[in-house]
Amino acid sequence: MKLSQCHNIADLRTLAQKKLPAPIFHYIDGGADDEVSLRGATAAFDAYELMPRYLVDVDAVDMRTKVLGQDLAWPVFCAPTGMSRLFHHDKELAVVRAAEKFGTLYSLSTLGTTSIEDIAKASKTPKMFQIYVHKDRGLTAEFVRRCKDAGFAAICLTVDAPVAGNRERDFRTGMIMPPRFGLKGILNFLCHFEWTFNIVRNPDFRLANVVHRIDALGKGTMSLIQYVNSQLSRSVTWDDAAWLIKEWGGPFAIKGLQSADDARRARDVGASAVMISNHGGRQLDGAPAPVHCIAAMREAVGDGLELILDGGIRRGTHVLKALALGANACSVGRGYLYGLAAGGQPGVERALTLLHREVERAMRLTGCARIADITPDLLSTVPLQKR
Numbered sequence: 001m002k003l004s005q006c007h008n009i010a011d012l013r014t015l016a017q018k019k020l021p022a023p024i025f026h027y028i029d030g031g032a033d034d035e036v037s038l039r040g041a042t043a044a045f046d047a048y049e050l051m052p053r054y055l056v057d058v059d060a061v062d063m064r065t066k067v068l069g070q071d072l073a074w075p076v077f078c079a080p081t082g083m084s085r086l087f088h089h090d091k092e093l094a095v096v097r098a099a100e101k102f103g104t105l106y107s108l109s110t111l112g113t114t115s116i117e118d119i120a121k122a123s124k125t126p127k128m129f130q131i132y133v134h135k136d137r138g139l140t141a142e143f144v145r146r147c148k149d150a151g152f153a154a155i156c157l158t159v160d161a162p163v164a165g166n167r168e169r170d171f172r173t174g175m176i177m178p179p180r181f182g183l184k185g186i187l188n189f190l191c192h193f194e195w196t197f198n199i200v201r202n203p204d205f206r207l208a209n210v211v212h213r214i215d216a217l218g219k220g221t222m223s224l225i226q227y228v229n230s231q232l233s234r235s236v237t238w239d240d241a242a243w244l245i246k247e248w249g250g251p252f253a254i255k256g257l258q259s260a261d262d263a264r265r266a267r268d269v270g271a272s273a274v275m276i277s278n279h280g281g282r283q284l285d286g287a288p289a290p291v292h293c294i295a296a297m298r299e300a301v302g303d304g305l306e307l308i309l310d311g312g313i314r315r316g317t318h319v320l321k322a323l324a325l326g327a328n329a330c331s332v333g334r335g336y337l338y339g340l341a342a343g344g345q346p347g348v349e350r351a352l353t354l355l356h357r358e359v360e361r362a363m364r365l366t367g368c369a370r371i372a373d374i375t376p377d378l379l380s381t382v383p384l385q386k387r
Contacts (some may be wrong), residue, residue, distance in 0.1 A: 003343045003350045009314045009335045012351055016087075016341035021192045023173035024086050028337050030169030031281035037289070038281025041312030044289030048321045049380035053367030061363050065371045067306060067329040068154040068251040068273055070126040073103025075371060076319060076355055079275075079310055079331035080130035080156065080255075082111030085205055087341040089198040093122050094345035095336060100125035102352045107156060107331070108209075110134075110143070115208040120150035128154040130255065132161065133233045133240060139210065144247050146209075155248045156275065157241055160256030162234040165283040242269040255310065256283075258293045260300035263307075273306035273328070280311060280333060291322055298326030316358025320366065324378040 006012045017025050031038030063074035078099045085091040092114040099106035100123040107128040108119050119127060129147045133140050147155060169175075210231075245252045254266045255275035266274050276294060278287040290311035297307055309322035310331045319330050332355065339351030368374050 003347055006342065006350055006354070008354055009338060009351060012335075012338040012342050012347065012354075015343075015347075016338040019192065020087065020195055020341050023170075023175045024195070025341070026169045026173050027175050028087065028334060028341065030167055031285065032165035032167055032283060033285035035281060035285065037278050037285050037287045040289045041278060041281055041291075042314050042318075043312075044291045045312065045315075045318045045321055048291075048325070050317060050320060050324075050362070050366055051378055051380050052365060053378075056367035056369065058364040058367060058369050060369065061360050062370045063359060063363070065329060067308065068105070068126075068128065068253065070105055070153050070251075072105060072126075072329070074356060074359060075323060075329040076313070076352075076359065077105035077329065077331050078107055078336055079333035080107035080109040080112075080128070080158075081333045081337055082109045083113050083205070083207070084337070084340060085113035087337055088344045088347075089202055090340075090344040092119060094340055095348050096123045096125065096127070098336070098345055098348035098352060099123070101349060102356060104352075105153070110209060111207055113205060113208055116143075116146045116150050116152070118208070120152070126153040128152065128156050128251075128253070130156040130158055131244070132158055133236045134210070134231055135233050136231075137233075140244070141247065143209070144244070147248075154251035154253060154272070155244070156253040156255050157244055158255045158279075159236060159241070160277065160279050160283050161232060162236070165279070165285070167282060238265060238269055241266075241271070245270045253306075253308065257297075258288055258290065260293075260296040263297040263301050263305060267301050267305040271305065273308055275308045275310045275331060276327070277310035291318075291325065294322060294325040294327050313355075316355055316360070316362045319355070319359050320362045320368070320374055321379065323371065323374040324376055326376070 001015050006015055065072055065075045078095055092108060092112050096106040096119050105126045105128060107130055109130050110132045116129060129152050131143055241254060251272045253273040253275050254271050256277050256279060257263060257266060257274050258276060263274050276290045278290055290309055294307060294309060306328045307326060308329050308331055309327040313319060313330050313332050313335060322330050336348045336351045339347035366378055
């Protein structure tokens with residue numbers, strides 16, 4: 001299968017699975033415990049039907065929108081994902097350059113394998129830095145300063161990882177950082193020659209934004225769960241969020257909230273946006289599908305807070321449903337990671353191309369010429385389960 005033969009995100013997932021050694025693929029693909037929340041994030045979109053409006057002029061479709069103070073060409077941007085070097089040797093640089101081609105925002109993770117400064121040099125597209133608060137609080141303040149110096153547009157605080165989720169797939173596959181070629185998995189790695197060749201040629205798996213302060217991975221191998229549990233603070237509160245918002249002084253998102261009450265508190269402490277997320281089903285299994293949380297959050301905060309749906313997006317129709325429920329935009333993580341693993345920057349561009357086409361097509365098929373036309377009455381008022 002070639003990239004040109006991938007006609008949707010599911011096809012890119014299939015190609016990624018062929019390209020990657022099993023432990024690496026399952027690190028992208030897996031979730032926590034029984035993976036109920038992982039599966040539910042996408043399946044939940046099926047509970048909503050789109051009600052098309054016809055005899056509407058949709059010859060020209062305008063997908064432009066504004067999120068976190070940034071003008072975007074369409075209401076989808078690249079979510080923060082950790083350690084992209086695992087999936088392709090072009091790592092985060094491939095994603096930020098693809099995001100620029102599609103006129104959208106790129107988010108860099110604290111646990112990225114490319115530095116804030118190198119991302120800033122690689123592209124002029126708007127950028128957001130996602131922060132985990134480390135036990136070393138000075139490192140958090142340093143992140144803010146470095147993002148200001150590098151011209152980042154926004155900061156995002158992830159709050160749903162006081163401990164790492166129980167990611168049993170990683171236990172079964174022996175996923176560690178950096179990858180090691182033990183006897184158990186050597187045949188699997190050898191069967192994926194392209195990936196293995198590039199890891200031998202360039203084995204740099206450092207967490208680029210924390211390596212100067214924390215040498216956890218440099219002293220040997222460890223699982224990601226061990227890293228999160230040993231390095232990230234479990235005492236982060238709303239006071240810390242308020243401090244970070246003030247310290248940053250610009251567009252600020254809180255990622256990982258799902259309740260209407262937490263959305264109100266985010267608004268009240270001065271956040272610009274909430275990224276509604278269950279961490280890709282990788283933290284609390286049994287947490288709600290993010291799409292089911294949008295309407296209650298919108299009712300709770302009115303227009304006083306931007307809502308970004310993060311989780312489960314695999315189709316352009318999913319984007320329309322999220323916006324009709326009250327989201328301002330959507331972010332995609334796994335969708336572009338499958339593309340990255342399948343073919344580097346061209347693979348990411350393929351993922352974004354497919355989603356962009358699907359959003360535009362869905363807007364035309366539902367009679368929406370502008371983002372403002374995607375309103376609650378675009379959804380059927382009769383839930384599918386009632387039929």
